[in-house]
Amino acid sequence: MNERRRTVAPFKLSNVCVEIGLMRSRDDFVVGWRGPRNGVDFLVDPFNATCKLVFTKETAFSFKGEAKHTVIKCNFKIEFVPREINEIKRYKDFSSMIILLQLASSPLVYYRTADDDIEESVPFDLLDDDDPWIRTTDFTPSGAIGRCNIYRVSVRPRNGPSLNNAIAYLQKHRVPVLNNSPELRVRDEPDFGVPVPDPVFCIQYKEGITFKILFLVNAVMHRGIINQHQMSDEFFHLLRIQPEKVNLVALKHIWSLKHPSYDACKTLGFVQKWLLKNPKLLEEPRELNDIVEVRRLIVTPTKAYCLPPEVELSNRVLRNYKNVADRFLRITFMDEGMQTLNKNVLTYYASGIVRDITSNSNPQRTSMFKRVKDILSNGFYLCGRKYSFLAFSANQLRDRSAWFFAEDKNIVVPNIKSWMGKFTSRNVAKCAARMGQCFSSTYATVEVPETEVDSTLPDILRNGYDFSDGIGKISTELAMRVAEKLQLTVNRPCAYQIRYAGCKGVVACWPAKNDGIHLYLRPSMKKFESNHTILEICSWTRFQPGFLNRQIITLLSALDVKDDIFWKMQETMVSRLDRMLVDTDLAFDVLTASCAEQGNTAAIMLSAGFKPQSEPHLSGMLTSIRAAQLGDLRERARIFVPSGRWLMGCLDELGILGQGQCFVQVSNPSLEDCFVKHGSKFSETNKNLQVIQGLVAIAKNPCLHPGDVRILEAVDIPRLNHLYDCLVFPQNGDRPHTNEASGSDLDGDLYFVTWDENLIPPSKRSWVPMDYASGEVKSLPRDVKHSDIIEFFSKNMVNESLGTICNAHVVHADLSEDGALDEKCIKLAELAATAVDFPKTGKIVTMPAVLKPKLYPDFMGKREFQSYRSSKILGKLYRKIKDAYDEDYEASSGAAFASKEIPYDRDLEIPGSASFIADAWNCKCTYDGQLNCLLGQYKVNREEEVVTGHIWSMPKYSGKKRGELKERLKHAYNTLKKDFRKVFESMDVSDFDDLSDDEKNVIYEMKASAWYQVTYHPRWVQKSRELQVPDGVGETVMLSFAWIAADYLARIKFRCRGTKNVESNKPINHLGSYLADKI
Template sequence: MFGTFTYQERHALQLRPQLAILEKNFEEQPSRKFSNIIRGLTSRSFRFQNEEEMNIISGLFNNSPVWFQKRLEVNNEIVPSAYKSSDLMDISFGYLLSTHEYCWRTKVAGRNLLTWETNVNQKHLIIKHEASEFILNQDCLDKYFIILNNQSEKYGIILPLKTSPRCYASAQRRNSSYRRRKLQFDCVDGVCLANSSALSLTFRRQMSLEKAKEFLVTVLKLDYLQGNINCRQMSAQPMLLDQPLSDFWSSYAFQMLMALGDRIKHRLTADTLKKIKYLSNLSDGEQYPNHRCYLKLTAVYYRARFNRFFDINEDFDNIQPLPSSVVLDKWVYVPRIFLTPYGIYPLPVKPMRGNRILREEERFGPGKNFCRVIIRDVDCGQPQSDFMKINEKWIQDMIMAKNNIQVGDQKFEFLWCSNSQLRDRSFWFHSDYKGCQAKNIREWMGDFSHEKCIGTRIARMALSLTGTTPTLKLLPNQIEKIDDVLDTQGRIFTDGAGKISPMALKEAFMIYNPELIEDNYMPCVIQARLNGIKGVFVIAPDLSDRGILIQYRPSQYKFSTDNNILEIVKHSSSGMTFLNRQVIVLIENMGVSKHIFVKLQNKARMKISMSLLANQQAQHTLEQHVRCYDWERIRQAGTQLTREPFARSLLLLLAQERLTKLKEKSHVQIPLTDGRMLLGVVDETMSLQYGQVFIQLRNLNGQSDILKDRNILITKNPAHFPGDIRKLVAVDCPALHYLYDCVVFPAKGVRPHPNEISGSDIDGDEYWVCWNEDLVNHATLQHEPATFDSAEKVKHDGEITIAEIADFLFKYLSSDSLGALSNRHLACCAINGPGDDKSCHLAKIISEAVDFPKTGVLPVCPKDLSFESYPDFMENKFKKSFISDSSIGIMFREVKQVCEIHAKWQDENDDNKIDINRDFLVKDFRKYITQSEVDYKYYASRVNAILSSYDLKSEYELITGCHSCVQEERQNSDSIETASLEFRQLMKEMRTRFDDDQLNYGEKLRKTSAWYYVAYKAGTILSFGWIMDRFMSEILKAKNKVQEEHQALIRIGEAIRLRGLENGIKKLADLFRMENAEQENQSETAKLGFQFLEIIEKCSQSVDKQTLAHNLLAILHEVALNI
């Protein structure tokens, strides 16, 4: 039995007598897990013989600033029943000043009108007062709560908040009740809710307290502590600046800090404000990223953000400013804010890809004159339609510039947005620069007067805001117009595709990224912008003697403007492809049986588990996802990747991410030998016939492989109609051998193949291509492609005003339901199949919803297309659930069990100690320790700054790209790309810093060893020890470490014996008539491990033994976790 004592370090001296008793009489258990949960506090765990002993010792801390937690086992099998009570005395909103003091701003007293109830299925707690209510769930609550010990005849709980809760008004309609959104709870207004970081509930009866505790612990999975906390009302208004700070960057960072709420505002003293003003004046005239006040206040923000006990006055002088980051070439640093009805929440600046407008600095101003505005609900979550309906005027006034947004010392007004930004509720705003306003930028974009459909005009104007890299500036005679190729019904085979001469493409790549050019190869396709032209340009050998030349088609021309710079969006490459739920549903409908999908998932599960067991599989996994280290060299030098702490942490996170995607999305990787994601282009040589495609792929060694006479399945995500997946034939075509890493469609036939596939085109669309024999050979039912005729556009008579644009944008924002429609379609397919009339009707509505921004026609979803119950694999908390017997249902339930095994293991093994491997320590390495500690501190501060900027939890998320950031950031701010870019830039900088001393080879090894030692001694930011991975490999190689032969098989064999499964495995081996000829030189243990893996493979192949395969794979994953 364990008890954990949690306190602030500043109280350690006061607690010294009690802590000394603990240290002397009880065994301390390091609890890294708990101290990570509560930032800013120290947690110490001790082992006790029994609960009575624990209670006696915890009594020593009565009336002390300590929180106590009994570490008891929670029975997850027991689910509490729903509970409702009206015995809430009061509720207040405020913040935790310390471990023994809570300050509240506003309190609501009950008088029997305050009620609370639990919802077990939807996992939330509802607090009501008359017709007002708000909801508390895992998204807005922190990971713990505190039960108050010092209240007589009252029973209190303090719940720390991560975000503001969503408020509602409850009402009756006929015989049912319903909720509508509000922005306040009773007398608790938005100002109070936005500034509060904790709330207090006081009950009249202990039974209610126990019920609330039971729900919070067993359903919401929160830790509970007990403590003596004095609750009082805030005593005074917060200190305010008597005048603005000197410049934009100072004001921006200060506003970002103040957005953390009362826990910062009410602590601020006049002395600290004076220091901030002094630093701001000192930084006047400086710019990002060298602005001293911004760097200091952002460092304070990062420290305070997750530490609710941070005292800005005590710690301000001790916090070092962020180190100036290196400005990334061709990227722009733009302010970003979350905008909610409660206020403005500035976010740390990070790089974003430049675009046509951002690059016009002299005309429109530098990056700080632009702002990425992201509309969010009060809890900073994605706003839904109920939120939009109560904020119509606020949003429309913002777009019409009736309400400017004050960020820092600048006022910003609406500039524009793209369709993809609209889906994520984000917009571009601009601040006046030398008289140039947002309306002037819109006029500069081009001539759009011919476009009378509001939605289409928005999309056309947004092309100027696409993230691009500028390359060649072309002369008028270097741009030519050529004809499109059409079918008999006017559908365009060449829709969105143009041509580019080899010289023009090579010169463009020399500017874009010279590393893409090899001796006899460069990517053959670019997606680009040029003037008012968009789409792809494909290398054209027939233009080889024309010098620099681009040929575009009418289907690519969108508007008139004068900007002859070729701007590259992306280039052709072949990426990994995955099964997903929509694809599985449609392929299953083509005749592929369930066991084939399960078999593919079993292969993926095997790879995930073996990446934690076998060094070679670990190497392949790391090479695929973490490319900034030479993993082959590291492994061959003798490093056990599956056991080395840094590499294993990366592997564990990758395994967790891949398992989660299997569970939530059926995201099964198709081997690179069986499928790719490829840009679509057209056959300019007219060689391919209808039903044929050409695919030529390059491998890592530069060798090419042409798919010859192979049936393929091809689609574009997302796909909903039964005919959206086409079965075509890949053929060899000598006339097209100049095209690599793309899929070439014919320019002839009854209909363009891209148009058959979800109504797509070839202006940059990527296609899902698969030639896995199990899938292709069994997909025998080819369904007719749907007809994708967009609704007639709503045309506008006269000039389109900004008010009409605001009205259109709000209509879109308040009605966008693509996600909900797609979920409904998936549920319908699980119930009726994708070929059912209801499923096809939903697919048609989704297609119309996708086109709404371009047409202005909003589809209506009939009420009969809703469902009372959803399949279990969708995990819908708001609907009844049924067990689906589909492929996805079987796959979901099997992998869900493995996810639970993985999650439980991680919870129980979070305290693993980091051991220093003495094989990496060389003689006299300590002479570099002092310098290494300085380098480590610098590197760690830079890594932590990147983590905070992208909302990442660990360096492993940063390095692997397994991000836990906001969805909008993933999609529209190049989050994964820019975070990785910043990390690679930091690695490059550190390697340069390492070489500054110009040491000889032996001294470099000693310095490398010192870097490793410092990082592993600290136990965090371990990547510092592997920056010089080449020298780390050299150190180990010199030790002549013997490679473990068959180490994975031995570990599996040992685990099988420990579990008492050896006889069973041998019987199964006999059943399958397995031969051991290849394993003659292996130990008996290794042979047992080999047989185990072979049995899994054979069971996966057998339709009637897939349950056994699943059970054996679950055992394999447990073995992999516990090596």
């Protein structure tokens, strides 16, 4: 048990002087705010690993509903953790010792006072030691806590021993400390103390500077690379005299630097000259359909951050308004350090004595809530534009994110909403969700006229349930057209998650009548009126490997699946990951079984005979996959299940399946599919499908109730054989199995499915499912207004409690002998079901105090709370992996190949490639520049992480935020790779289209060889190093460019290697056998 309270005393430095400011140059400190002359204490507290500045300050308060103000003494606390300190510099002057702390992000600001920081104020003064510390916004007049990241702390000589102990403690936590720094000049900033009126501090306007450039200038300033005092007239002059495309790339590069610049003009000028000298780095990627550049603004309690535009999947609204796409902005409300904004930052409960006197047990709302509400209601100015709230999707609501739009004289927010559709629901939650449908990330495919759509396919209703909720049908012909548009011509999907007009859900392939109808939609799919007729695709059925997670393990364990089963599965997985760097057969199996299509490049390289010991890019990919999967084991108990998949839910439209049955047919990936474009010889690949028969366990996240795991019988129904990589449910029975599993439906939910006998509970039966009937929906007596949507968004931020409930469930399941069967867990599962539906119903969930955990198991990693050593299976799995992973993480982070160590494979140098070299070099420069930008933007160490989609070095933001960032990065890289694959496939060769397949392939091989040479040949490696800005960032040479053409390089290697003396029965050699008579 973690019971250290106050056995560890904090290092306390009393009566220090504190100044917050910025560095104008390396030895010039500009003060933005100065603390009180007396009574400031600086504490470094090993107990909870925090640093605090604590002091008392008089503060003026206004009382709600009254004009008068009162001045009250408040205790303020500025708090940060050691990992947020970039570096400490030590100085001395005549009378004190000085430390200069540079913070990576703004600290947390608290205060404690009688009136507290509330909107609904208590109408009398009450100062009490039991008052809680309340989170607040920046209390300095000029917004110095948000703007400035340098803290100058002057310590009296008598506190010298405490200071040395505090510094030693921080050094143990890897904080760099520089002693005997040169003298520091200190002065007030020119506008010291001048109030900042806007909620977003930024440079609003500079003559001759376009919006795109000004937005990036603010992004660089908000990140702290160049601060406002360095942005002189000369700095803006440098921007004015260069073309916009030079400045865009230059500012993105500067934004991605790891350390602040102390000379803005020198840095900008240097990068501009570097780009002008290497114009290849300026080439813009070709525009792809469905891809859009999105600008983001992160708003925290003390500041706001502009983020450089990111490439992401577009949506219906942005596609229609693409000419003003740069006027859309995504706002996300977060806590400092890019952490999730918990509701305790927005609300708090008064101390016990206040509640006793006022009989008010409702939470009070803090000034951060007021800041959020002000931005939502009144908008804000950024780069000279006024942004107003527009709408949000369901995912954005969970992430506390929303779309804003900068209106102009032609387009205003009501115009956009009117174009989106007619939203008649008088329930605010439903109305908001339906508007959000238009902002779902989708691929626009083909137009389907209303004459080809039947919107009256009847729903299958029984016993008060809808067995077909959210699913329709698509004709084979239309499905093929959609697949071609999405370039999914191999193993075409059999079902799509769609948006069409005001409908949402899934459509599965079924033979159509010859009546011209290609799309069949049910009433349950229609959410609002719209005349939009493009069929938009969110996702589709495909091979998705099966992995367990903590929730599923908790439920299976409660249903008597033995601990040994999970233990052995993790041991097997770890053993395979450990051996994959030396055993190529095993590495191949890991890649093809557990990495989906993201492992294809590495698998092709292994098949062709490349070895990780001599091929650095292959080694880097395998290392990244290993590190990421080990990390997921530690953080999420994400154990690979060979006999399992994640599958989209579909319906047996024929009515053959009975209650308790399902149909499951899964594909097994084949590398042969990667060669299908090489000509007609390669097009006849085997689908490699497997029909599962016997008992299966299914679950859908979140799953907290033991009845959420359903045990079904998978049966073989030949008439359903056209459906694969999906879970087909029956339309017969008393209650839909979808509804039994976490109250889900068929509008796109993914289900974990396993046919591993060891994971089927010994009873072979499902637990009684929970009742997921949604509560009564509140409706307004009038139409929903824009202000109602804003109120709903802010109300959700305060009341969103699903994460808290799920965490509490983990704790109580871990503490109880009964696990997830414990009555507290059952209650929490019921609360979670209501919380999940909040975006649809608006029904608020309050977790009873008795269910709030006091302690957390060690595997949850909640350092800020007291913890205990878990004796359950999740604790055992966590501790087994933790030590090995921590050591491995350190090893992996420094495991990059140095440039001079890159071996060059002469097998891949073929005659005829020389004519492609010049073009290849230009392409590589462009590709590397864009990939480097992605690595810098997402703070990822290695290109192999991005290439494989196994990202492990990203900073440890809160789990949900990190997951979202990983998905955005994967999507951005996939877009980049697709773009350059198109470049590779486009040939500037006369009469190329008239050539035979074999002749085309010879030319493609020459081009692939050229791409390899400019990446690996020592002469070109040296040129790549010369291209890099000497800022300490680019020590490694990028190698992934060559492997965009991995299929053609593999052909060359296969021919050099030959297929004699190769064991054809080994999976790693199947590809060679397949290609042997074709190349």
